[in-house]
Amino acid sequence: MSDYFEIAYAAASDRLCLFTGTGFSKAVSGNSAPSWQGLLESVCALAPDPTTLKTALFPAGTHGVLALDEAAQVISIELVKSGKSIHDEIAAQIASLSVSGDNSAITSFLSTKSVKVVTTNYDKLLEELATPAACHSITPGLPIPRSQARVEVYHVHGSVDSPSNMVVTSDDYFRFINGESYFSRKLSTLLHENTVVILGYSLGDTNLKAILSSYKGFSRSHSISSNIFLISRSPITQHIKDYYAHCYGIRVLDNTEVHSFFQLLNLQMPEAERRLQGSVNDIRNVIFNSFEFTREYLRIETSFFEIVASIAAIGLSINDDRVVKMLGKVISTKIALTQENGAWNQYAHLARWLAYIASILELKGTSIESTYLAAALHSMTTMRSDYYVGYSWHAYSSWSNRWPNVIASNRGLIRTHIESQTSWPDALKVVRSA
CATH class of the missing domain: 3.40.50 (Rossmann fold)
Known part of the structure; x- marks a missing residue:
């Protein structure tokens, strides 16, 4: 996602x-807002001896001996000598911004x-x-x-x-x-x-x-x-x-x-708004009313990301026993979908799902840890770094590209599990990188 x-x-x-x-x-x-140091330097000009003060606090070519909040304290003391307030002077400068x-x-x-x-x-x-x-x-x-x-x-x-x-x-x-x-x-x-x-x-x-x-x-x-x-x-x-x-x-x-952040965010808003209410209703039914997600829904790559987002939307923890049970079923169903004929896209989906959850949740010590590691082992031992009949090149690409985004502690956890359970070279190549 x-x-x-x-x-x-x-x-x-x-x-x-x-x-x-x-x-x-x-x-x-338009870059007219001053930096914190730039603002303090400008206020120095209002002190009784501005040149000496500015040189002492902000020496050219090197860092000052005081932190900026401490430098502000010194400037404040100097301005008081002239009946001025550093707070008022800074406010006057900032208020002119537009x-x-x-x-x-x-x-x-x-x-x-x-x-x-x-x-x-x-x-x-x-x-x-x-x-x-x-x-x-x-x-x-x-x-x-x-x-x-x-x-x-x-x-x-x-x-x-x-x-x-x-x-x-x-x-x-x-x-x-x-x-x-x-x-x-x-x-x-x-x-x-x-x-x-x-x-x-x-x-x-x-x-x-x-x-x-x-x-x-x-x-x-x-x-x-x-x-x-x-x-x-x-x-x-x-x-x-x-x-x-x-x-x-x-x-x-x-x-x-x-500005780029908001442009990219705006592009995602229509789809997020469209999916929100349906996702929240679905997760409530699955968690509280013993419903299950359909195989057709779980075939869709974005379904897992909607599920994780909707868990947070209804205020539940990923470690809630009901949530863990549901996620285990979802991952197990996704593994089953990878075993259908012609289901190569499902291998890539599974890899991306697993890489995603490992990038947002520290797995060690949670009740989803064992389910996750078993799924990661299945995913990594059914992938290849090149085209080979019976193995997924796209799954390898998904793991390889997303591995650096996995939380460091999870990389160690997954690597230890993979190294202890398989000698599959492409799996080891991924977990031993980054």
Whole structure:
């Protein structure tokens, strides 16, 4: 399944949360939004001795000795000497930003879809894109809206609407990280209950890493699939992808600009919306009313991905005994379909199904582990890396292409099982790669 279909399915079921950082604001403002360091450097000009201050904090050609929040604290102290507030000065600069360029893919999505947005940006650019009438902008220090809105934007670090409550200096960050606020609780809830897409954001923020680590502990104990995507405009190596997956349960979609992400997402929305209600009704009947998926339905490659997405849509864990029993039947039926005459496409489907589930769920210790490993062994011992009668070249291609996306711990688990159960060279070639 396309990762974009999974995200679109979450949007169609009102379970999508965007997490936006500076890169998002840069993208929608024609790159006029400043970086965090650039913003601090510009504020230095308002200090009594701006040249000395800027040189001390941001020496040319090297990194400063202080973290940016600490540099902001120093600037704040200097501005107070002139009767100025760093919060007010930053708010004044940010408030002048406006959207620019072709943002049609983003506005098309925001104009019709229900979505939650968590942002550490102070600006109101997303609200401008979504149109104020359809949007609640929720900011520390201001009343929480009681009515419903299709788009909800949570400014966890504050916004230009309330400068004094913006998280800027090290003192502000300390209070934010160590305080139990409505926004910290809300953020944790959104991570647990939604598919989260991180756009234009770095993992360097200490508070974000703490929340993501907390989420990962929750996801492991409930054996739910990884539901956080990081969209990166630059390529990211497999080692770094493995790090993100291991430490935070994040799947990385790299080489993707912000606008390209929304263009690809919009393409998937009509099909996701069409399938949503039928998939939810079907999974309820199978889980709660002892129905079974038909062989005709399971012959279709996308059926498995709909099943997994609909499990999350009705709030069940993949490790729920009823879900595991159902998935075991689904995989067993798919194996049976590979044994029919002329069913070569079924071998490729099975390989892609197994690679997909291993890319979103840490298998070790779950009750689906043994069923999965048996299916992987069947799939890998009926494939060949070249054309050969009786074996599936497409299954080999599917495993080979998707193997790097499998969670690192699952690669180790599958490799150990395959090596202990078969000497089939093409199976070993796949599991010993990446």
